[in-house]
Amino acid sequence: xxxxxxxxxxxxLLATALFAVGLYWALxxxxxxxxxxxxxxxxxxxxxxxxxxIGVYAVMVVASVTALIWRHPVSDLTAxxxxxxxxxxxxxxxxxxxxxxxxxWGAWWVWDARLTAELILLFFYLGYMALWNAIDDQTTAARAxxxxxxxxxxxALLSKYSVNxxxxxxxxxxxxxxxxxxxxxxxxxxxxxxxxxxxxxxxxFLLLGVRKEIRARxxxxxRGALAREAGA
Amino acid sequence: MRRALGxxxxxxxxxxxxxxxxxxxxxxxxLIFVTLAPLGIGPDPAALxxxxxxxxxxxxxxxxxxxLERMFQPDVEDGTLDHLALAxxxxxxxAFVKAFAHWLTTGAPFLLVAPLAGLLLRLPAxxxxxxxxxxxxxxxxxxxxGSIGAALTAGLKRGGLLTSLLVLPLYVPTLIFGALAVEAAxxxxxxxxxxxxxxxxxxxxxxxxxxxxAAALRLNLS
Numbered sequence: 001x002x003x004x005x006x007x008x009x010x011x012x013l014l015a016t017a018l019f020a021v022g023l024y025w026a027l028x029x030x031x032x033x034x035x036x037x038x039x040x041x042x043x044x045x046x047x048x049x050x051x052x053x054i055g056v057y058a059v060m061v062v063a064s065v066t067a068l069i070w071r072h073p074v075s076d077l078t079a080x081x082x083x084x085x086x087x088x089x090x091x092x093x094x095x096x097x098x099x100x101x102x103x104x105w106g107a108w109w110v111w112d113a114r115l116t117a118e119l120i121l122l123f124f125y126l127g128y129m130a131l132w133n134a135i136d137d138q139t140t141a142a143r144a145x146x147x148x149x150x151x152x153x154x155x156a157l158l159s160k161y162s163v164n165x166x167x168x169x170x171x172x173x174x175x176x177x178x179x180x181x182x183x184x185x186x187x188x189x190x191x192x193x194x195x196x197x198x199x200x201x202x203x204x205f206l207l208l209g210v211r212k213e214i215r216a217r218x219x220x221x222x223r224g225a226l227a228r229e230a231g232a
Numbered sequence: 233m234r235r236a237l238g239x240x241x242x243x244x245x246x247x248x249x250x251x252x253x254x255x256x257x258x259x260x261x262x263l264i265f266v267t268l269a270p271l272g273i274g275p276d277p278a279a280l281x282x283x284x285x286x287x288x289x290x291x292x293x294x295x296x297x298x299x300l301e302r303m304f305q306p307d308v309e310d311g312t313l314d315h316l317a318l319a320x321x322x323x324x325x326x327a328f329v330k331a332f333a334h335w336l337t338t339g340a341p342f343l344l345v346a347p348l349a350g351l352l353l354r355l356p357a358x359x360x361x362x363x364x365x366x367x368x369x370x371x372x373x374x375x376x377x378g379s380i381g382a383a384l385t386a387g388l389k390r391g392g393l394l395t396s397l398l399v400l401p402l403y404v405p406t407l408i409f410g411a412l413a414v415e416a417a418x419x420x421x422x423x424x425x426x427x428x429x430x431x432x433x434x435x436x437x438x439x440x441x442x443x444x445x446a447a448a449l450r451l452n453l454s
Contacts, residue, residue, distance in 0.1 A: 120401045127397040
């Protein structure tokens with residue numbers, strides 16, 4: 001708790017700073033695209049959100065596996081706090097993608113492999129959160145959700161590699177560590193800053209969520225103790 | 233252990249066949265779904281034949297989904313699950329047998345009914361054998377993947393809608409390859425790759441889903 005309390009404001013600060021720098025760079029400094037003009041600028045939001053939508057799921061899977069094997073309560077809460085952020089990123093990726101798709105592809109939505117996989121990922125996040133809410137007992141809910149998360153990792157993997165499996169409309173990944181493959185530096189560098197911003201934002205909200213959950217659990221335990229005392 | 237599992241399979245089959253809400257209802261639902269489809273789309277044979285491969289599979293998927301809820305829930309409610317957990321067979325094997333019984337009672341009848349549905353939807357007759365094969369290859373995946381969702385929501389009072397939300401995303405590959413196989417037969421191309429992938433999904437889910445389902449069932453043991 002103390003360490004996370006120390007990191008939290010800095011994570012928020014870092015996220016804000018990176019967003020400010022990244023957005024300014026992406027929207028004003030970076031040159032417009034040769035073919036797409038200013039429309040291409042939406043990738044600075046779209047790509048980090050899409051990458052994080054899968055990245056957050058990966059964190060969730062790791063936390064769930066940890067929870068299932070070592071039964072550490074905080075990893076349950078970590079997985080639980082990941083879900084809303086991940087769902088939000090998935091939604092942002094879908095919405096920005098469809099705003100970009102309308103002028104570029106001529107349609108708000110196409111049934112392309114990656115788009116479909118991303119939409120299914122969104123349903124998965126929603127199902128995960130619904131399962132947490134549906135079961136009253138917190139320990140049972142945590143374990144059931146962890147099992148679901150592990151089962152769903154298959155679907156998240158499909159989403160990640162769908163572009164390589166099925167070569168449909170959506171272009172392959174535009175970022176990679178391999179120098180020869182990625183887009184030009186004028187786009188690459190602000191994109192990296194935006195990726196950093198999204199990561200910092202995720203970290204800040206994850207910490208916030210876990211702290212909230214831990215406090216909620218303490219309150220519940222205290223209430224239980226009070227009720228027992230009153231009964232005795 | 234083999235005798236225990238055999239007894240469980242016979243019990244589940246008998247329950248499904250003799251009590252209402254078992255196999256017959258799934259088939260009836262499927263036929264009504266197929267009857268309603270032309271009313272929504274219009275009776276134009278060309279338009280129907282175009283969407284028939286998807287519809288015959290979509291109907292099977294929905295029928296499987298509707299019957300999932302009863303896979304584990306009655307056993308959790310009346311305490312049978314606690315006894316099954318005490319039985320010599322591991323819970324994973326129990327989950328496998330129950331999912332298999334679900335396929336025998338809801339999936340297997342579709343092997344007979346699906347060609348009839350195809351006929352109603354103006355699916356070309358040449359595609360009927362492939363349709364049956366695709367149901368045989370991909371159908372078990374519906375029951376076994378579904379057993380995970382059924383096990384996760386077994387302890388809940390109104391788990392039906394939640395089960396759908398949990399299971400439907402996992403059904404996507406099965407649906408895609410099942411429908412693609414039938415469509416390949418309609419178009420006269422080779423359906424075997426799709427059938428093979430459908431069978432692979434079924435076999436994979438047979439191997440893995442009982443483990444997840446058993447883990448979920450243990451949450452309901454008192």
